[in-house]
Amino acid sequence: MKLLKATLFTAFFCTAGIAQAELVANVPLDSSRFEQMSISNLTAQASQGNDHAQFYLAKRYQKGIGVAKNSLKAIEWYTRAANQNVTPAQLNLGIMYARGEGVAVNEQQARYWLERAAKRGDNRASYTLALIDEKQRKLVDAYKWYDLSARDGMLNEQVRNKARGKIGQLALNLSSSDVAAARSQADSWFQTK
Template identity: 30%
Template sequence: MPFSIRPLPSIAFRLPITLVLWIICLTMPAWADFKAGVDAYHRGDYATALRELRPLAEQGDHSAQFFLGVCYANGYGVPKNLELALQWYRLSSDQGNWLAQNDLGVMYQNGDGVVQDYEEAARLYRLGANKGYMVAQSNLAAMYYKGRGVRQDIREAFRLETLAAEQNFALAQRMLGLRYMDGTDIAQDYVQAHKWLNLSAAQGDEDARIFRDELAKEMTLDQIAEAQKLARGWTPKGK
């Protein structure tokens, strides 16, 4: 689903597959077998990747189950099949895999292969968010901003978005910067807005760069210097 800039959306987000695979490699006990599957994936050899990973998934490994969910959801090496994607995501999610919990939440939020259910999406996002997963935190923040599946709570939304941004999640940094710039839900603060947009832009977010440059036209040189100093001194937190 395309991401629009304004109005501030409540779009659900998944991590790029390359970053997802890297995270899984860090969390999976049978890392050698999984690494063989990941290496095959990077070569574009999806048949080998699935051959390595499917037995692990069938043996109950939640990381491999999540990967199969990704493959079926996107048609990587197999025909796209949302029913099977849901099956593997659920198996992984039920074992506490926060990546699966987030992506399953995305499917419920968007109505992909299931009846759209904002409450279930928010529940799943919360599971991942409570484990400190930045993408789930950002997705849950969007639900709180819009009051979808939860009672609207701007303060909680801002808290969650900040947690995600502090973990160096570029999308959350951009959204936080826009909220500081807009000043509708929180006190307007151009210095903080510039800082967060700058951090997001540094990760390649072109929309954040555009907003930062437009914002700079409304700021004094001292404000810009302060924002740049804050960005240079910033370090990520959490997972």
């Protein structure tokens, strides 16, 4: 049963079309500096604890840009950056755990990293959590995450719009008390941030 659940979880993420995160506006930096940096300089800065260098080094290992593709090294560097609260690293790490990219599928770790990114206002993470819960037929939880994804002030307007559409679809399958419970949970989530 556990293997079946992991297989379904992985299959969902391989086909869900969830984009990998780029370092975005909520993390200020001149990204071109890190994107253009040699691997040796990037590795040196990442090893010295530079969280932006860690993120870009992980991204290069994940995608095989200027270095051999290595998901294990991507996980290692994303984890270092994620532990320093680099939100896109938390998002990408959560997605890698969800997909089983470089690691065994681990829904608990996926949720842990996605929730950390969501708490930092990344609605791509809350949207991904909604997709997980919807796929598992946890519709009240999915509604909560879609509601959070659609709120003002969230990072990505395109995701906000997609979440609004999903809210309308889910509402057709939920009672008014389920919707009220989901909204209450979403409000509580923001209050505990």
